[in-house]
Amino acid sequence: MTTIEQSELAVTTALTKRRRRDWRPKHGSNWWRHVVGILAAAFVLLPIIYIFSAAFNKIPTLADARVVPRKVTLHNFHQILTTKQLDPTLPTPHFLAWYANSIIIPAVAAIFSVFMGALAAYAFSRFRFKGRRLGMMALLLIQMFPAFLSVVAIYLILLNVGDVFHFAGLNTRVGLILVYLGGAMGVNTWLMKGFFDTIPSELDESARVDGATPTQVFWGVILPLATPVLAVIALISYIGALNEFIIASTVLQTTDKYTLIVGLQQFISGQYAREWGPFAAGVLLTAIAPTALFFALQRFIVEGLTGGAVKG
Amino acid sequence: MRARSLTSRLVATFAGPAGVALKFVFLGIFNALIVWAAAILASQHKWPAMVVTIAAAVAIDAVYLAPRRFPLKFLVPGTVFLIAFSLIPIIYTINVAFTNYSTGHILSESEAIEQIKINALAPPPNGKTYNLSPALDKDGNLVLLLADADTGKTFVGTREGLTPLPGSDVKVSAGTITEASGYNLITGARLFSLDKELESYRVPTPGGAIHPEGIDNAVQLAPTLRYDPKAKTFTRISDGVVYRDNGKGSFIATANGKREELEPGWKTYVGFVNFSRIIHDPLIRNPFLRVLLWTLAFAFFTVLLSFALGLFLAITLQKKFRLQRIYRLVLVLPYAIPAFLTILIWGGLMNPHDAILNSLFHVNIPWLYDPWWARVSIIIVSVWLTFPYFFLVSLGALQSIPGELVEAARVDGAGAWQVFRKITLPLLLVAVAPLTIASFAFNFNNFNIIYLLTQGGPAAGDQSIAGTTDILISYTFKLAFASGKGGDYALAGGVTIFIFFIVATISGAAFWRTKALETLR
Numbered sequence: 001m002t003t004i005e006q007s008e009l010a011v012t013t014a015l016t017k018r019r020r021r022d023w024r025p026k027h028g029s030n031w032w033r034h035v036v037g038i039l040a041a042a043f044v045l046l047p048i049i050y051i052f053s054a055a056f057n058k059i060p061t062l063a064d065a066r067v068v069p070r071k072v073t074l075h076n077f078h079q080i081l082t083t084k085q086l087d088p089t090l091p092t093p094h095f096l097a098w099y100a101n102s103i104i105i106p107a108v109a110a111i112f113s114v115f116m117g118a119l120a121a122y123a124f125s126r127f128r129f130k131g132r133r134l135g136m137m138a139l140l141l142i143q144m145f146p147a148f149l150s151v152v153a154i155y156l157i158l159l160n161v162g163d164v165f166h167f168a169g170l171n172t173r174v175g176l177i178l179v180y181l182g183g184a185m186g187v188n189t190w191l192m193k194g195f196f197d198t199i200p201s202e203l204d205e206s207a208r209v210d211g212a213t214p215t216q217v218f219w220g221v222i223l224p225l226a227t228p229v230l231a232v233i234a235l236i237s238y239i240g241a242l243n244e245f246i247i248a249s250t251v252l253q254t255t256d257k258y259t260l261i262v263g264l265q266q267f268i269s270g271q272y273a274r275e276w277g278p279f280a281a282g283v284l285l286t287a288i289a290p291t292a293l294f295f296a297l298q299r300f301i302v303e304g305l306t307g308g309a310v311k312g
Numbered sequence: 313m314r315a316r317s318l319t320s321r322l323v324a325t326f327a328g329p330a331g332v333a334l335k336f337v338f339l340g341i342f343n344a345l346i347v348w349a350a351a352i353l354a355s356q357h358k359w360p361a362m363v364v365t366i367a368a369a370v371a372i373d374a375v376y377l378a379p380r381r382f383p384l385k386f387l388v389p390g391t392v393f394l395i396a397f398s399l400i401p402i403i404y405t406i407n408v409a410f411t412n413y414s415t416g417h418i419l420s421e422s423e424a425i426e427q428i429k430i431n432a433l434a435p436p437p438n439g440k441t442y443n444l445s446p447a448l449d450k451d452g453n454l455v456l457l458l459a460d461a462d463t464g465k466t467f468v469g470t471r472e473g474l475t476p477l478p479g480s481d482v483k484v485s486a487g488t489i490t491e492a493s494g495y496n497l498i499t500g501a502r503l504f505s506l507d508k509e510l511e512s513y514r515v516p517t518p519g520g521a522i523h524p525e526g527i528d529n530a531v532q533l534a535p536t537l538r539y540d541p542k543a544k545t546f547t548r549i550s551d552g553v554v555y556r557d558n559g560k561g562s563f564i565a566t567a568n569g570k571r572e573e574l575e576p577g578w579k580t581y582v583g584f585v586n587f588s589r590i591i592h593d594p595l596i597r598n599p600f601l602r603v604l605l606w607t608l609a610f611a612f613f614t615v616l617l618s619f620a621l622g623l624f625l626a627i628t629l630q631k632k633f634r635l636q637r638i639y640r641l642v643l644v645l646p647y648a649i650p651a652f653l654t655i656l657i658w659g660g661l662m663n664p665h666d667a668i669l670n671s672l673f674h675v676n677i678p679w680l681y682d683p684w685w686a687r688v689s690i691i692i693v694s695v696w697l698t699f700p701y702f703f704l705v706s707l708g709a710l711q712s713i714p715g716e717l718v719e720a721a722r723v724d725g726a727g728a729w730q731v732f733r734k735i736t737l738p739l740l741l742v743a744v745a746p747l748t749i750a751s752f753a754f755n756f757n758n759f760n761i762i763y764l765l766t767q768g769g770p771a772a773g774d775q776s777i778a779g780t781t782d783i784l785i786s787y788t789f790k791l792a793f794a795s796g797k798g799g800d801y802a803l804a805g806g807v808t809i810f811i812f813f814i815v816a817t818i819s820g821a822a823f824w825r826t827k828a829l830e831t832l833r
Contacts, residue, residue: 033633037629047658048649119386123387144819146785165345243650283656291648
């Protein structure tokens with residue numbers, strides 16, 4: 001008995017010793033991590049570096065652009081900010097109009113849709129009512145229908161809305177915002193409901209005991225606690241609306257109403273297809289704000305991304 | 313946290329009587345808009361729309377003025393928009409899938425019959441001709457002042473009909489009216505801008521219509537078809553060929569073994585025709601299957617490669633070492649920059665004019681020109697866009713793996729590779745695998761990458777509007793809007809329903825799996 005135990009122990013110790021040598025952290029053996037990192041970074045940076053060099057080079061095509069511009073110039077920025085090539089009759093250069101549209105339309109849509117989504121999420125989280133489960137499931141199901149493929153119907157609806165309210169019909173910013181708000185209830189409502197569920201209900205119960213109405217609880221307890229989460233969801237909705245192409249290109253019909261995605265696509269695919277310099281400058285100007293916002297909120301976004309999946 | 317105190321102070325201000333006042337202000341604005349809308353709808357005689365609008369407004373008012381009904385109070389705003397701009401369009405699309413709604417079948421039946429009657433008007437062999445003088449009446453409406461070329465009798469023609477003009481009211485020179493009391497003749501350059509308007513101008517007359525030809529002539533048109541409202545048939549007057557309603561929104565005649573169709577047709581329900589076209593019509597089925605296959609392959613390879621690359625990079629860069637933070641920052645960039653911008657840039661890098669990638673790597677690859685290279689290009693770009701997501705979630709998942717677990721395994725004698733294969737990888741997969749399904753569903757419908765990079769091209773060479781890189785959703789978009797033959801909204805609706813079922817199945821499976829995992833835990 002003892003011999004067997006002893007030999008077993010010996011074997012284990014030997015194994016452990018051998019293994020231990022194997023998995024001891026190997027300092028100075030990170031060169032392969034650098035190789036992988038550099039290769040991946042090169043892949044990622046390839047288009048980004050090119051757009052930088054094209055933006056600061058005064059050369060019309062990307063092909064002639066050098067990684068390090070021979071002479072740094074702001075000519076392209078000046079051109080994209082002043083050009084009226086697509087529609088000379090416009091009062092303002094169209095890039096500025098697109099830029100303003102791409103801030104206003106997605107931002108208003110994001111704020112209102114987060115607000116309305118939060119209202120619904122609060123109801124789903126805090127009240128028990130008939131049809132609650134059914135409603136939540138219906139939201140998921142509707143979400144799976146590729147909404148923008150019903151763009152024919154959306155077009156017809158806006159046509160009719162425009163007959164009544166001219167400010168909200170086709171080719172209006174308000175009309176596009178209204179359409180985007182149609183997606184306010186959906187995945188976001190599920191996300192927010194999930195977060196509201198984690199806020200202890202004792203908090204609102206004590207407020208209720210003090211005489212607060214559910215509305216006051218929503219404004220006074222839930223909303224202040226949820227502000228960071230709502231900000232992140234608003235950012236995600238903003239990026240989503242910024243990236244939306246089909247509905248925007250159907251609803252917005254004149255150059256001055258375009259959002260950046262519609263405008264830049266036209267700019268680069270149409271008659272001025274080879275004007276890469278101004279285009280590159282426009283891309284840089286467009287990318288700055290959303291990218292900066294992303295990095296500012298990255299921690300929350302990553303938590304939101306992994307939260308549901310990694311919990312277990 | 314400072315921001316929170318600010319919000320809560322704001323909230324406190326608005327929670328009391330101020331909040332109630334605010335509620336009534338909003339309700340007031342809402343009701344004012346409704347009254348306005350109802351008035352306009354009434355003036356346009358759109359009675360059903362008016363009734364629905366008012367009923368909806370009354371219901372909403374009732375919800376907000378009632379003392380309780382809290383869940384509804386919170387659900388109404390989002391739901392109103394959901395119904396108006398998601399649910400109704402979806403129902404409409406499903407509805408359209410069962411019709412023949414497409415270019416040539418846009419009008420209602422009665423409109424189509426009227427249009428056919430107008431189209432069937434033609435100048436008879438010995439028809440009357442008139443000398444034409446376009447003019448404006450007292451209200452500024454366009455009218456046609458007509459002088460019969462044979463008899464010299466004068467008339468005024470409007471869109472309503474033809475009335476005689478007494479000879480005493482007009483001045484005629486060289487057979488053409490040059491002056492008429494009560495009318496302003498249009499002269500000079502303005503005449504030539506009337507082209508379009510005159511082209512569509514018809515003066516109905518008992519036996520047909522009078523139609524301008526150019527700016528100074530008009531001809532009497534007579535119908536070539538006779539409509540029988542009872543039998544619902546058109547009969548060609550010249551040879552008696554009868555066109556019958558074929559039940560699919562067209563009048564059809566089979567004369568001398570040839571099938572003839574009157575244009576336009578009308579919109580009508582056709583049952584499952586669109587779905588059976590997808591299954592049986594080889595001109596639709598073959599492109600459809602090709603597109604479906606590529607859609608699945610595109611989504612599958614995008615997710616697989618992105619997942620593998622993201623996971624690999626996360627494992628490589630998880631350990632703390634010099635420059636680690638910089639690598640991480642750079643690798644997240646494609647996720648941080650709005651995707652439409654980077655797709656357009658890639659399009660520029662790969663476009664055949666400049667071929668920058670080729671000159672950079674000294675290769676000669678027809679990136680977006682050749683069908684297979686176009687597919688490869690799309691997958692490269694979509695992996696570029698997608699792997700940072702998996703990189704981020706894998707990093708998060710790696711950090712959440714309990715260190716004791718790894719420690720314990722090592723103490724038990726597991727090697728680095730064993731620890732990775734038996735502990736790290738399974739735990740990672742459990743955490744990240746459900747996300748692959750969501751990513752698959754997203755890429756399945758990733759319209760932007762296809763449309764902004766190749767627009768579905770290059771062409772497949774099988775007469776179909778579906779290019780070699782079209783995925784289902786861009787194919788559907790083309791069916792509805794971008795085809796040279798006009799839009800086939802009905803078929804697009806059918807394909808949309810098909811897409812819905814695929815995505816719903818995938819998501820349902822994902823949902824079921826996560827449920828199963830949860831109950832397991």
